Amino acid sequence: MQQPPIVLDRSTGVPLAVQVAAALRSSPTVRTGDRLPSTRELATALGVSRTVTAAAYDQLLAEGWLEGRRGVGSFVVGAAGAVPIARSSPADLPFAPTIDLRPGAPCLEVLDRAVWRRAWRAAGDEPPDGTWSAAGAPAFRTAVVEHFLRARGLAADPADVLGTTGTSAGAAEVARLLPPGSRVGVEDPGYRRSAEALRGTGARLVPLRVDGDGLVVDEIPAGLAAVCCTPAHQFPLGGRLPAARRVALVERARAEGLLVLEDDYDGELRxxxxPLPLLASLGPDVVVLLGTTSKVLTPTLGVGWLVAPPGVRDRLLAVRTATGTRPSRAGQRVVAAMAAHGDLSRHLRRLTRELSVRRELVRDTVIAAGHHTLGDAAGAHLVVPLLDRADETSVRAVALERGVVVDGLGRHTLRPESPDAPAGLVVGWAGPDRAALTRGLAVLGEVLRTVPPG
Known part of the structure; x- marks a missing residue:
């Protein structure tokens, strides 16, 4: 087909690969069944490097929007509003079904289905709500304190907890309290979903450097309204913020009027x-804690929580009350039921044991392939450094051809074209079942052997 109309804006700070993928996804001229130009052809037409177009195609392939047909090209299978075309059955596809080794998925294999059903039945036994609560279900807020906060050294009361739909949504709620156009610092590389949620509120994002220990506090520029960070397990590099940096961050927040958004997305998994003490326990007057059950249970529940300084919490409640905004209590009831029966504690113990074993499988595979890993013994992902973005793109593309989806650091930086931006793979191990993980790691190890270590 001819090249679809794509206009790139290099002044926005949005990565070019993200712009290319978005333009293809939304183009009214792209129809289901169309074959897209090769990455080389499109790169030439747009005047960008092939790395940009290859990364855009990788993203669309991973989303299922594109389908690669070996020796033929990339075909559109998910264009909105297009006339459907006949699809091959899985047995007819020219490539194996994908094994997803990207981070972010929960480990559903260890979620006991009997426990899951019992919790939903218990939640359903509660009478329907006749009114709504801006703060969330009381039993859920108690469960958060008992199971997620007290073991982390945060002396919170259930009244201090607000229910949310997740960490990104909670960060966006807080950002809307800031003056319009406020400058908000975000880790780079960092969690792009939270960054985009903050950008969507009108905040101006300021990239903040991270190293193997997390956020480099001494290099945070002056004049920020807030800083969003992942101190317990930096995403994606995997470091833990040292005590001296934690103290320095809290002191700067107090001295400069900063609000610190602590994204504790997987802090229970060590x-x-x-599990490390929370930054909010050190600076409860300047830190907003954001948590979620999506990594330790499932995104199906749509459940998270927020603990903020009293003034911030009161403002959030006022906005929710004025606008009728409130998180759904259905998922909160399920979590509370799991906690009440002891099932939540048992699940967290099973989950930690399983993910620890899987982490060693991943590390053994990477080391056997002649590479090394970055990241603490925590969470459900680690980083495999590579020499440059070209190797990152190549490894991801070859793995995908063999049915394995793996993430790259380039997708998690606000400055993918910067020569200082690190290159590497971000490998997750929670999503697939153990058998699929083993098959996927075998492929990943073989592909890693074809490139030098970073």
Whole structure:
């Protein structure tokens, strides 16, 4: 087909690969069944490097919007509003079904289905709500304190907890309290979903450098209204913020009037030591804690929580009350039921044991392939450094051809074209079942052997 009309804007700060993927996804001229130009042809037409177009195609392939046919090209299978075409059955596809090794998915294999059903039945036994609560279900807020906060050193009361739909949504709620156009610092590389949620509120994002220990506090520029960070397990590089940096961040927040958004997306998952104390326990007057059950249970529940300084919490409640905004209590009831029966504690213990074993499988595979890994013994992902973005793109493309989807650091930076931006793979191990993980790691190890270590 001819090249679809794509206009790139290099002044926005949005990565070019993200712009290319978005333009293809939304183009009214792209129809289901169309074959797209090759990455090389499109790169030439747009005046960008092939790395940009290859990354855009990788993203669309991973989303299921594109389908690669070996020796033929990339075909559109998910264009909105297009006339459907006949699809091959899985047995007829020219490539194996994908095994997803990207981070972010929960480990559903260890979620006991009997526990799941019992929790939903218990939640359904509660009478329907006749009114709504801006703060959330009381039993859920108690469960958050008992199971997620007290073990982390945060002396919170259930009244301090607000229910949310997740960490990104909670960050966006807080950002809307800031003056319009406020400058908000985000880790780079960092969690792009939260960054985009913040950008969507009108905040101006300021990239903040991270290293192997997390956020480099000394390099945070002056004049920010807030800083969003992942101190317990930096996403995606995997470091833990040292005590001295934690103290320095809280002191700067107090001195400069900063609000610190602590994204504790997987803080319960540690395999070497007990879960780390929360930054909010050190600076409850300047830190907003954001948590979620999507990594330790499932995104199906749509459940998260927020603990903020009293003034911030009161403003959030006022906005929710004025606008009728409130998180759904259905998922909150399920979590509360799991906690009440002891099932939540048992699940967290099973989950930690399983993910610890899987982490060692991943590390053994990477080391056997002649590479090394970055990241603490925590969470459900690690980083495999590579020499440059070209190797990152190549490894991801070859793995995808063999049915394995793996993430790259380039997708998690606000400055993918910067020569200082690190290159590497971000490998997750929670989503597939153990058998699929083993098959996927075998492919990943073979592909890694074809490139030098970073």
């Amino acid at each position: 395999y070497d030591v007990a």
